[in-house]
Amino acid sequence: MYPIWEVPYLSSALVIGLIASFHVLPSHLAVGALWVTVFIEKIGLEKNRPEYFAFIKRFTLLLLIFAFIFGSLSGIGIWYSATVSSPRGISALIHNYVWGWATEWVFFLIEIATIYAYYYTLGKVDPKTHLRIGYLYALAAWISMIIITGILAFQLTPGKWLETGDFFDGFFNPTYFPQLLTRTSVMFGVAGIYGLLIASTLKGETRLEITKIISRFALAGMILGLIFGYWYYKKLPGPAQQLLSSLPYMQALAKVTLIVYAILTLYFLLTAFIIPRLNNFVLSLILIIATFIGILSAEGIREGVRRPYIIFGFMYGNQAVAKDLPAKKIKSEVETFEKEGLLSRLGYLPENLRKITPENRLEVGRVIALHNCANCHAFTDSGLRPLPALFQKLSPQSPEDIDAFLSALSAFPYMPPFIGNEEERKAAAEYLFTLVNKKK
Amino acid sequence: MNIGTYLNAMRDPAGLPSPAIIFDFFLVLTFALHILLVNLVIGSALLILYGRFSSNPNAKLLSQSLTRLFINSLSWAIVLGVAPLLFVQVIYDPFWYTANTMSAWWALGFLAFIALAFILAYGFYLGGGYEGKSTPLWIILSLAFLFLAGIVMHSLAVAQLVPEKWPSFVVKGGKYLSSGSSLHAFELFRFLHFMVPALAVVGVWLIFYGDYFKGSGKYSEEYLNWVKQFGAKLALYFSLIQAVVGFIWLITIPSEFKFYTNPFFILALISALIFLALLFKAQASPSQYAKPIAGLLILTVLLMSAAREALRMAYFAKAGYSMANYPVNPSYGSLLLFLATFVMGAIVLLYTAIVAYRSGKGIKEVGYEGLGKLSVYLMWAWIVVMVVIGVVIAVKNGALF
Incomplete structure (x- = not known):
């Protein structure tokens, strides 16, 4: 065993939890953002509305600052906090998924290259090239989610991996697809609320038009997210579902998640179709904070239902291997x-x-x-x-x-x-x- | 239990998915790229400050224009740092995890310091640093946090080299220190050897900068010539200082390693000497030697990264650990996934680099349509292949519904 780190008041696992929950905001923003932006850019070009580009410039700058300082560093932060809190846990993940992470890293490189190119070349290169760069970013960012979800879902439902120890058996595990589709949908909600914040700083017709586009994207994401989220819930292992329904704090977290989800969806519904004028800086800022609380609760549930394991059925929270894995000559x-x-x-x-x-x-x-x-x-x-x-x-x-x-x-x-x-x-x-x- | 038994017992029970040497190769390669970028970050920040306090109008103009380089290279330094961070904990996990948990708050602080440095850098940029406005205090503080982060990472790396001292690090007066609030090691000349080249690396960058903007109409000929001369001078002087620092570091390394006989060290030394000779020659006309200088810089840093790895192996061998003995449970599929993605990524990055390069030169019609389309196709192909594999495996395992 490695030296053990004691964190007064919080416990070391909560340090991971706090950083990980924070990370969800900028990371989902980073993944969802340019799908929306590229779409708006395309419409702006088709309708010859250069004023849309002001939105794109501002939104991308926010993305650069928020997602690429806090997103990338909090992402590494999860890794570091896991390193010092559960070194054997992160080691187990890395020794199974190192090539998965290395693959994701290639897409990080593409993300960094394309986001800077997208920001700096707006209006300086031909529109087709600029759109393509944005599109490449959107794809790379989404692929990074496709990869990391495999490892996250593996922790909760390692599935066949518990018998075979095989990379892909663990990666494409029972909660992989539902979780990927839920995250993919919800990322439009996260990107949407940021987009609305930026849109609220625009003026006149442009402001209303962009508000509507973003809200519709976000609303569609939230509705799909609900459907896939239900599928995800149904795929949780029995003991995890039991923990969720029996522990009062889990129930409370579930309630908070659902309430925030409902409020956000309603807001998008209103600003998409009924009163786009409703969107303003203060409201969207409050909703970003609410989104953060909602995500904190949802991730709290995801971490909580895994108890007492770091990797379900394989490694306990105290970092002891719980089960034999003959395929890799591992003993309990x-x-x-x-x-x-x-x-x-x-x-x-x-x-x-x-x-x-x-x-x-x-x-x-x-x-x-x-x-x-x-x-x-x-x-x-x-x-x-x-x-x-x-x-x-x-x-x-x-x-x-x-x-x-x-x-x-x-x-x-x-x-x-x-x-x-x-x-x-x-x-x-x-x-x-x-x-x-x-x-x- | 001696420390070697402990180290070997702490290797991950899953073993490695590929032979250790593959990870080590990528570790050396990506560390070299990372440290080059780190040097560029620090070097550009120092020159931003220099220009601010200099009365030379050229230095002032250079200071402005390096604002973006500082921010961009910081992003690249971070993302390029992720790879060696990953590979080191695959083959040297017992060292990495022990050193980090012993100094847990500092390990986390490392990231906080970088985040602060980054925010301060953006503060400078958004305050108008690119236009010559904004207070240099942002940069001074940013640089201070970067140095702090460097000290932490250095300390964690050096603590790993002395496993026999770990028991004395974690227990004081019979009490186990569980707080993770202390750093345990520091070697001044080793640290300096990673920092001093900052101005040499940025110097080489400046030679290219001068050539790149020539004829773009953005800057005057006189200014660009000055930048190149200045760059060549910086590269030479700081490479000379680096040689002195490196020599002192060498004599502080335990003599039992006989490190001066190590082939990687000797190759790095030869490469560095040729690099220096070229820099002497290039002082009169830097552009003429730009490419060989850059090539030798990269080669020297790569060889130094390999030499640093050889040194680490020597320390670890002394403790009774060798990555070569790490058990392997091969996962060919995942290795193939990475290698294929790596090649694909190189193509997409090449296209993006061309767009950025041409746009920076003021070319609006970028061209390279074929490469652009190929990049998008490859990304989609990647997704389709993964989804197909995923669905097949999930159905086979009864995991989908």
Whole structure:
């Protein structure tokens, strides 16, 4: 195991979650944006409306700044946060999908090249070439979604990969197509709300015309997104659906997602057909914030229903391999940890902390507890699923009570089993008992 | 458990999908491109500042016109950095992940620093940097954050080279440090060796800049000649400083590696010496030597990237780790997917580069219709092939409905 990182109040997994949720906004904007823009450019050329180009220039600049600073960096940020939070989890993904990511990287290069070319050459090259550059960007950006969705969906439903270990079996897994189509549709909604923000800064007829075009695109995306989203939901594995319907916080997240979705769809409906004049800077800005909250909730659900796994059915949140994969000669590690102990695998520690002694008992117990719990639980008194408060609810009278609880962890459907041998579990329990006492 | 046993035990249980050497090849190649762009970013930012504080009107004009280069090359540096970042964690995962988790906040801070640097760069651009307006403070701060990011990445790289020290990094006074709030290593001359070439690289760029705008009517002949001379001078002086820095770095490397006998190092050295000789010669008439200079610069950086890789292998071998022993579970299909995409991407990028190049020269009718159409067809073909494969596999696996 790698050194373990403890994040007070948040837990390390939430750091990934926050960055990942933020990333959805600029990334879906980056993917959807130019489909809309190129369409508007085409109409502008056909109808000879050069004033449409003001919109294109502004929208592309926003895209360059927002999507290409925050989008690209938050994308790498997910990777970095996973690196420091769940190194073995990201390692498992990378060692299976490295060529997938490398393929996606080629499209990143094309995106960067074409978006700059599109921005700088507007009005400076013949219209056909300019449109083509925009079109190439739109295709490259969408392909990057086609690729990354395979890896994201793999985490939730690895499907046949669990038997074969094959790249494509895992990539084209049961939730791949529904998720890809949902994201593809919803990206028009995300691009639409940004487009409306920019459109609100335009003047006169152009403003209304562009508002209508964008809103219709976005509305179509939102309606299709709903249909594909339902398909996606139906394809979720049974235990995931159960978690979604039984845990109150999941229910709350689902409600928020649906409410935001409904408001956004209604707004597009109004600005597309009924009162395009309604669209203004403040409203569209508020709706961008609402969209962010909606996405945060939806991604929260996607991450949450995967519990207790990082890769469903294969690797637990505590980074232990949960299942044999003979095709790749991988063995489940839970039993090994039970027999050989976790400390024997913590080679980054100095020798004197890899054996439990009366003097280091509590400190080693802390390290063991961190490896088992810190990914999802805060060790501070408050925060995300804080351990002191959770254990206090059990009113343990002694470390043995906590130890009994730890040995029965896997009875909870959303908890991974404790990893480590009996002696280590006892040491962890003793340390955790001190947290409860401290809180008293 | 000694550290070598730990390192080998931490290799990913899935093994590698292709032999390690393939990843290493792309690692060396993409790192070289990345570091060239990093140098261009830093070099252009320094020249923007130089022009701002110089009384020379040519330097002032150059400062303005480099504003876009600074932003664009920063984007390219970031995206080109993604590839080596990916490949390093495939073959050197035990080192990469340990170093990062030990300094987790800094690893995340690295990205925050780049984001801030980028925002500040745009602040300068949007404030009118291209027209000579905007306060240089934006650039000074942007550069400061870029240096900070460089220090973090450097520190993470160097911490990986000394696995035997890791236990002393993570435990202090019998306590395990779980906060990830410290950096653990720094080697001044190694760091400088990555930074000093910035002005040499931008110098070579300027020679091309002078030739590119010649006859476009955008700038005067006198200005463009000055830029070329200035570029050639920068390239020469900073390459000489780089040679000194490199020499000091070399003598700080553990002598047991006998690194001066390493073939990649020797080749890089020879290439660098020819590069220097050419720069001396080119001072009188830089344009005449522009292409060989650029070619040798790229070759030297590539060879240095290979030499740096050889040095890393020497450190890792000392710890008992070799990428060559990494178990392989081949995935030919995914490798083929990447290689085919790589070739396709090169074609699309070539077309885009031609459009940008000709447009920058003031040519409105770009032409190259065939190549443009081919690019679009290839992209669609890529999608169609993937969807067909996807549907076939999903149906076969009963995953679709």
